[in-house]
Amino acid sequence: MTLLSVQNLSLSIGPLSILKDVTFSIAPGEIVAVTGESGSGKSMTALAVMQLLPDSARTSGHIMLRDEELTAQSEKSLCAMRGNCIGMVFQEPMTALNPLHTIGKQVAETIRMHAVMSKAEAEAQAAAMLTRVGLPEDRFPLSRYPHELSGGQRQRVVIAMAIARRPRLLIADEPTTALDVTTQAKILDLLKDLVEEFDMGLLMITHDLAVVADMADRIVVMRKGEVVEQGDTKHLLAHMQHPYTKALFAASRHQVDLPNAEDGHAAILSVQNAVRDYALPRTKLFAPRSFHRAVKGISFDIHKGERVGLVGESGCGKSTLTRAILGLEPLQDGSIAAFGTPVAPDMPAQARIKTQVVFQDPYSSFNPRHKVGRILTEPFHLVDTPPTGVALTQVIGEVLTDVGLQPSDAQKYIHEFSGGQRQRIAIARALITKPELIIFDEAVSALDVSIRAQILDLIADLSRRHNLAYLFISHDLSVVRSVTDRVLVMQNGEIVEQGETETVFTAPQHPYTQTLINAAPVLPDLAALSDNTETAHAPA
Amino acid sequence: MLRYTLKRALSLGLSLVVASLVIFFVIEVVPGDPASFMLGLNAQPDTVAALRSELGLDVSKLERYLAWVGGMVQGDFGTSYTYRTPVTEMIGDRIWVSLPLALYALMLSTLIAFPAGIYAASRRGKPGDMAVMGATQLGVAVPNFWFAMMLVLIFAINLRWFSAGGFVGWEKGIPAAMKSLTLPAIALALPQSAILARVMRSALLDVLGEDFMRTARAKGLTRRQALMRHGLRNALIPVLTIIGMQFSFLLAGAIIIEQVFFLPGLGRLIFQSISARDLIVVESVVMLLVFMVILVTFLVDLAYAAVDPRLRSRT
Structure with missing residues (x-):
């Protein structure tokens, strides 16, 4: 059973072609990482799934969430789905929250957008959700403002907002790029736990191949708006076919040829x-x-x-x-x-x-x-x-x-x-x-x-x-x-x-x-990976 | 928040002291002795000296400054050199024209500018936006006295809905008094609202590009909900700044409009006093205007803090 299925998605803004025939799918409880360099169209893919594209964007192809065609929905029903069936976490936690509203109000807003309940009930749910993402109410009361929190804590608030309605699909666009390594590790762990607990599908957009290798069940590699290669993480890492994928992984574990240091200088x-x-x-x-x-x-x-x-x-x-x-x-x-x-x-x-x-x-x-x-x-x-x-x-x-x-x-x-x-x-x-x-x-x-x-x-x-x-x-x-x-x-x-x-x-x-x-996430040793899989596939 | 308020209040007090010093000494260096001006060219020196002593002009500058400030603190602005009436009374009569006029104009300007700015921002680049922007361009370019004359021509002379000028006084009742201030207030408000609408639009457009607006949309808010709940309050800071500046302008800068509509306001008072070398009136009215402007700045500062929690916790 697929949760999200993107088929032949093409997107252009004016004469500029941004996405070409993008096809991939996500199952419930699965983490799919879309990776590539800047300009590869990975963020646009995420926005297309949210149907939050710029007005001038023209799309063709299909985006199916379960059996609903997202590209054919009215704006009204899309608003009812966003935040409810699909949650989204953004890259920059310092600016993703409204600086003038308390964190409690912002989390409760997601809940009250989609469910009829009193303010007190919504706040109770918001408090429970903030506790779940690691911001217990006794230390982080709902009345806190974003500027009173660190970057990692703010990202937890953003995650709480995105999962408050227990959406079936969570989209995370570079969720840890702006964070320190130790914070990044904690946020990635949190996302993994939430995917398992809520049986959500996670569409993760990231340029960091070490994070991809560590997190994803499946990898989609994009370049200039096209999917060049995709597959099961272990298999793809061991048997990458496309020259671009190989070049990308080679570049990210690139070793420079540093001249020997000379001793004894002042x-x-x-x-x-x-x-x-x-x-x-x-x-x-x-x-x-x-x-x-x-x-x-x-x-x-x-x-x-x-x-x-x-x-x-x-x-x-x-x-x-x-x-x-x-x-x-x-x-x-x-x-x-x-x-x-x-x-x-x-x-x-x-x-x-x-x-x-x-x-x-x-x-x-x-x-x-x-x-x-x-x-x-x-x-x-x-x-x-x-x-x-x-x-x-x-x-x-x-x-x-x-x-x-x-x-x-x-x-x-x-x-x-x-x-x-x-x-x-x-x-x-x-x-x-x-x-x-x-x-x-x-x-x-x-x-x-x-x-x-x-x-x-x-x-x-x-x-x-x-x-x-x-x-x-x-x-x-x-x-x-x-x-x-x-x-x-x-x-x-x-x-x-x-x-x-x-x-x-x-x-x-x-x-x-x-x-x-x-x-710090590290890329696995690709050579060892491919050796292992080959021995595993070798006849006994 | 209390610390923030106290600090602002302290800076308000200091500004007033500095302003009073500057006003007093700048006006003192203006050539022309009020006593000899009042008595005319043929006055006897001893008559002039007697008048100088009567007006309190024969003591040192510092003493006069202290007497002036001390009097103002107690509500005594001194006596007009020309009219021989207390300045407090002269100001009292006129401030009840100028202050309501400024507030009225500010209210109209805000009422026009907010919807216009929000509408234009929400239709950026579309015909609606262009129409509003074109109209505001015109509003900024055309001087307010021209608007005033057009208003008189249309609504007073042709339609006869309003009188062409003058102020009936508050004793005739609030509706009648407000009616006689309506045309001047519109004339004052139109150019101001054009500026304010443009500021509102650009502040909103800045906010619309912010990440948290996208977050709001991802939570399921419609464009309109996102704009009203998350956009507007964030756009208010630059708008409040302009509103504060506009109030100051409307209070003191209505002088031409007061002339066009024959309104007995502070602007006319200042103009007449300067021509008559009535320094004590000029000093006092200018000081009063400065006080109001500083007070408005103080209130705008408090409004910032009410809007933005980051300012409350910062010092």
Whole structure:
């Protein structure tokens, strides 16, 4: 008995074809993961099932929930089904809840939309549902507002809203992408338990192949609006046929070829007992200000040519530390020195030349009104005698070639580039002053796996050619593992463990590091999988 | 919430002190001595001196400032140089025209703008939206005195539904008084409602793109339910800001409309006092307007907190 059956679903918006002949199905109690890179149409598939597409979308094909054709329903009956027969969980828990309504009201709203009952009854049901998703009423009263909860807690509220009417089908669109690994593990466990308990079908949209492999009963791989391959998870992982599926999995377990680290170099960055406080709002009108200590006396060195990783969950102080190292914010105690000069907000501009930074979001970290050439040469304001004329054009050309772009790209605007190309431009901007240390702040987190693999290769290649040292900050443990020699693990403003990357990952000492590594979903060893299945199928 | 209110109240008090200082000293540096102005060119110096002492102009600036502020706190705004009547009385007569007029216009403007803005936002890009946007474009562009003259032409001269100007006074009863304020209020409200409708529409469109609106639809709410239950209150913050600013404008900026309709309001009073160098009246009326504007800002701040729980817990 199938619960949801999508047959030959095609969708176009204006002249743009978004989905082509998408076909898959979900049985009750089954978890089906739709995966693919950005632009593959996976989110549109989810919205099509919800029938919440943009007005301009034109669809053909069939979407059957049990024996009801969703594409033929009136808007009124669709409203009666949404939230009642189909629930949906979204990616961004920080914005998926109405900030002005209490969590109790928002969960109760789903219930009262679809059932006639008193406010008190609906609230009692809402409280029971919130308790079920791990927010018991004694600690999380219904009167809480979303801003009083953490990201993981908010996602639990969103889940409670989606399952409040015990829908037969739950759609989760990247439900854990915005969460920390330990929170992600808990939310995924919760979803699995709920699927079993309510015998729901779960349509899970995610780009994270490790999560897919871990969660799904079946996998649907999409590319540019088409399903390229689908099948039972174990079978598909062991016997993937389509080159795109193979490439996708290969990219997500991509190992970069990192040059060997050389020992015995002097420290170029030295952080000594760095302390960074933030003033908290006063609790009473004339009470003395209290402080939040975001970085609690951290010490570490980075040597010439060394590649250091910094991992930790959101709020652990990674970004605060980065801003201090870049000399953007003052320290309250301790010191930071780069290339022998103390680092502080008032440091001379020239002292900033040798340390550059690449940020996470390639879409918002450039001024859209400037041409690439101007964006690249911005760091030259740190230099007393910047190159001009032909020399400048030559420098721009060199640095663009260095990151795999064309010198002629200097004349283009930033919107003409894809996310991966933009990140190359960000790296080129960091490289133009010939720095010896680059801070990569979540520099590959917003990229698709195949693009991410290319950028990681580029970083390794640049490090080889220019003998670059870098501090690679990321929440993604597998990426840090592949591009660093040494790793620092940060929790609550302190470094709880540090050491050679491989040693820390294979034999973590600190309980927090162990928790982090255990919580991070990992791709199973595909080679071993296919060997096993082959022996299993071999005649006795 | 109490802390938030106290902090806002504190900033209200400080703003008033700063405003009173600025008003007093700016007006003091304006050339022209009221006493010599009142007595004319041929006045004897000792007559002028006597009048200066009578008006309290012969003491130091600081003393005069303190006397002025101290008087205002007790409700005594001093005596008009030209009319020799207490300023409190002059303001008292006129504020009962200006304040109701401003509130009336604000009410009309909100009543027009909210439905227009919501309607346009819910039909973004469709003919209905374009019609509303076209009308508001016109409303923003055309000055309010032109509306005033058109209203007089149509409703007073041709249709004879309203009188062309003047104020009958509240002693003739509320309906009659409101009737004589209706045309001025409409003339004031039309351009304001056009601005407010545009703000409402764009604030709503911003909110419609928010993730929680999609969440609301996924829960089974219709478009309309999602807009009214989740969209509107979230769009209110920018709208409240504009409403606050509009009230201030309507109170003090009705001067041209008051001229067109011969209304004895604060705007006309200020205009006449400036021409007559009646500094004490100018100072007092300006101070009163500043007080009202700051008070409205304070109320708008409180309204923000009532709308948005995040502001209540933050400081």
